[in-house]
Every structure is written in structure tokens, then in C-alpha cells.
Amino acid sequence: MIFLQRLHFLIIVCILIFTASHLPAADPLPSWGDSAAKQNIIEFVNKVTKKGTPDYVPPDLRIATFDNDGTLWSEKPMYFQMYFAVDRVKALAPQHPEWQTREPFASVLKGDYKTAFAGGEKAVLELVVATHTGMTTTEFEQIVKKWSETARHPQTGRLFTEMVYQPMLELLAYMRANGFKTFIVSGGGIEFMRPWTERVYGIPPQQVVGSSVKTRFEMREKIPVLIRLPEVDFIDDKVGKPVGINSHIGLRPIAAFGNSDGDIQMLEWATGTKGARFALLVHHTDAKREYAYNTGAEQALKDASEKGWTVVNMKDDWNVIYPPLQK
């Protein structure tokens, strides 16, 4: 009797599966306008997933790498990780009275980020060391997690994690549905991204590559910990991106997505070999819905036109920028 009931249920399931497989497929990229960029993506994915053709790539080798800042989420008026750093400076200031008069901290505490970051790389490094190191990896993870759930963009009022690009979320899902493994390869901090990338992008920690500080294993009162040290370990930008990809993934991507000169070498690495390969640049052209700028992407845009990389014109090619807000 139970057997018959179960069989009955299974037949219904089978009929439902059969029916679903005969409905027309929904557009997997609804936020993408009907542009060359969208066509190029779909054409590439169809090509590498079609068995028995010379361009076919088995699922194990379908590796796609995505820059983060400016490619998966916005990066203006300054990198979002810098907002994290300044929020940390403010939170830690009571324990550091000397910061009131010491740059770049003094300017950060006055809210004058322009002066704070005028010191360029040196100022950034000083802020990162003061705010990103000296704690255990577990403590840092908790700090970032909380920040990612509460910190808001000064201009849009959205959570920073709500300033991800809806078309790119669809693209990530579309590629995964076609057997791709999606990786982040960002100049941003690897441990600044990992606490929220699975929730926001569906990308698990082990598929996030980024810049890092050194860590040290030690036993603290019989509890094993990893301490984040005030020393840069690796910069995952420009020529560092192929190095980081090789170290963490060990396979060469067949598709890479970026938006700036920092992504050039990653796109070259992904495309500079035989077989079907794909490279895409997000071009920030939408002053009204996002930002419009070429600064920092001049060479990448030049390379794109020379090498046939696909360029997304945000203003024209994307129907929406950010996902609808969750209530």
C-alpha cells in the first residue's frame, strides 16, 4: 500500500518534470538590454557548453573570474573597503587619543576623507594596518560581518551590500547554471570579502581571491588562533591577479570580468590561449543611475577595443543597476 502511494507520487513528479522541460526557457538575463554585450555572453556560454564541438569545455574547466570593485558592486566616491576602514577608525578612536592629532587619522575623525587619503598608498596602508590587523581572523570576520549588515552608502543610503549590480547577479547565476565555477579575484582584502560574498553573490569563501596580510598561528590559553599581522602578504591587483588565480585556483579561467586597468592582466591571462575565451569590461557611463568615469580604466578600454573584449555600456546595456530593496 505504501509502495503504491509512493509510486503514485513519483509518477506525478515525473509528469511535472516532463511538462516543465517543454515550456519555453525564461530569459536568464532579464536586466540586460538586448545589446551586443548580452548576445556575446550567451553566444560564448552556448559555445563552450555544447558537447561534441571544438569549443566545448568540460564543466571542471569552466572557471570564470570576476573583479569586485566596479565590476560586481560600485566603487564610488571611494572604494567601499575604505568606508569600512574609516568606520573602524571612528570606533577605535577612544582607545587611540593620539589619532586626534596624527594623520591620516585626524582627518578621518574630522570626516575629511579627501585630506586623509591625499597621502595615497602610504595613507591607505597606515589605515588598513590600524584597522584590519592585530586581532584574530575570527574576530575580524565578526567585525566585517556586522559591518556588511549595517553600514550604508553616504549618497544612496543603501547598505553597501545592496549596491551590487543586479545584471551581474543574474550573470553569476546564469554562468553557474551552465556549469561554471564563479570566483572573485579582487584587489580588495580577501578577508574583507569572504564574510558576505556567499550571502550576496552566492560565492563561497574558498572561491574568493584577494589581497591579504600575513597571519600567524599560535595557541592562546590552549585555544588555537590565527593572528592578523601588520604586514602585507600579497597584493591581488594588476600583475598580481594572474598570480593569485594560479595560487588559489590552479586552473586558468576561460572567462574574466573586470572594469579597470587593474584587471588587464587577468583578462589577458584568461584570453591569451587557444580555445573559446571571453573577456568583459564594465564601462561606467551612467552618471544618473550610478557613476560615469574613465579614470583608472583608460588603458583597459583601449585594450578592449584592440583585443575584441566585450564592453558593457552601463547606461545603455543595463535595464536596472541595483536589485530591488528587500522590505
Place this chain on the structure above:
Amino acid sequence: MIFLQRLHFLIIVCILIFTASHLPAADPLPSWGDSAAKQNIIEFVNKVTKKGTPDYVPPDLRIATFDNDGTLWSEKPMYFQMYFAVDRVKALAPQHPEWQTREPFASVLKGDYKTAFAGGEKAVLELVVATHTGMTTTEFEQIVKKWSETARHPQTGRLFTEMVYQPMLELLAYMRANGFKTFIVSGGGIEFMRPWTERVYGIPPQQVVGSSVKTRFEMREKIPVLIRLPEVDFIDDKVGKPVGINSHIGLRPIAAFGNSDGDIQMLEWATGTKGARFALLVHHTDAKREYAYNTGAEQALKDASEKGWTVVNMKDDWNVIYPPLQK
């Protein structure tokens, strides 16, 4: 009509699935004798996979890390990667006449490995630099791949890749079947393992963590390459193992498997937190079928008995050591 034929076929499939699900489950670890080690493994896996219990761990967090040398394959009379190094010295000797009189190369070329490696770490490093660097990552991958398919162990005559432990192959498959992601975390070279770990262990390149040399991205006649540099980047051993795990996986393992003092910190890292955790040491006790030694594992064995880590007694607990040879 086609609809009815398909439906018919689907019903048969459903019945087969239904029937199979009611057969008694086959032993997933047939090469494991009925010992405490086997019971501990199965108990742990059952515990963390049972929904609605306090020990339940969701699949995303089921991370298991495995040492390689002495844990997944043999490591005697010397680490197999050292056989690779000496094979490379012999292959490259015609281009290096100076090696005939220069140590440690001269002793390697005479087949006197004992003298060659008497120089300890310095000699090993010199051999590794001479044989593992100076080429592109792609070239090195091809060299390792070919070696892994042809090089044989001097005592057993087996391919080195056939000197993997059958019980551990079953354990890897069993854990994966229970939703675990299996990672190698080895002191061996990351790029020495990646070309064959998927074929031999079912572990893809992005799930291999190991020691590494630095690499540099450059364009060679418009072709992007990564050059392997004669400079150590990272040593994935002892305190390096938790560091490598954190860098590459970004999650803490809930189960770890090793065999020597080099694995202590990895096992501490996996078990040193709340929740159901598992640590296992392979103890080499089988002089007849494999090797019997405590050297290099003295502290680990002591820790195991103090901390309740499971210890495999190879001689008694494993019905077979190596897989049957493929014809």
C-alpha cells in the same frame, strides 16, 4: 504518443530509484577492518549530517583537510617529490656539466641519494630550485603530469600514483558522498600535486593547498605566461598549515587527517573549537605491507592519545594498503 513513451520510461526509472533506495546500503569503507577507527569515522559523519541535532553541520561548512605524504600515499624511503627532483636532475644533467662535480647534484647523479640529502634543508632547497623553477607554470605542469604517469617506486615497482592508500580513497569518496568538500593540505609542492590529484584522488586543483615558489606574470612575444621563480613563497607545514588553510579555503575544517608532527597544528586548528570535530592520524605500523616507523610522528602520537584523536594502526585496521593494479 511520444509523450506516452517518455512517461512510460520515466515510470520505469522511478520504480528503479524506489527499489534501489530500499536495498541495504553497501559498506562504504570495505578496506577498513572493523576497528574503533572505522567506527569513529562513521559515527562522526552520521553525527554532523543528521539534521535537527545540535551536532549538525550544513554542507557548506563540511570541510575536511588531508595531508598527502604518509596520509594519502606512502612517503618512504624518501618523499616521492624527491624522486621527482632526482629524475629531473638526471634529465637536465646534459645541460649542466658543472653538476658532475657539484653537490648535491654530483651525488644524485651517482645514485647516492643518502649523501645528496645529507645536506638537509639546504640541499633539498637547492635541488628544488634547480628542478622546479625557471620554467612557466604550464611547462612545469606538463613535466609533472608526464612524470606522474610514468615514474615508478624503486622498491615496489608501482607507479608512485599507485602507492596511494585504498582505505583513504574510500574515505575521501565516503566523505564527499556525505556532502564534505575534501582538500589536500600538504607540505609538498602545490604545483607538484595539482596535475594528478583529480585523477588519483578526485580532488580538483582548487582544492589543493601546498608549499609554493613565487611566480611572475609577463608577456613573452605577446603570450601571457607565469614564470616560476627560484624563491620560496610559502611553506605549508606545521604552523603553516592553518595559515594555508585560512588563505586558500577561508573556512575552518571540521575534520583533519594527518600522520606526522607536521600535521599537529592542522589537527589542533580543526578540533580547537566548539561543535563536533574529528582528527585522525595514520600510524605506520606495517613493515610487511608498507613501512613501520614513528620517526617524525613522536609528538603527534603523544598528542593524539592526550587529545583523543583517532589513530589508525595500519597493520591491524586496514585490510588492504594499495589499490589493485589496473591492467
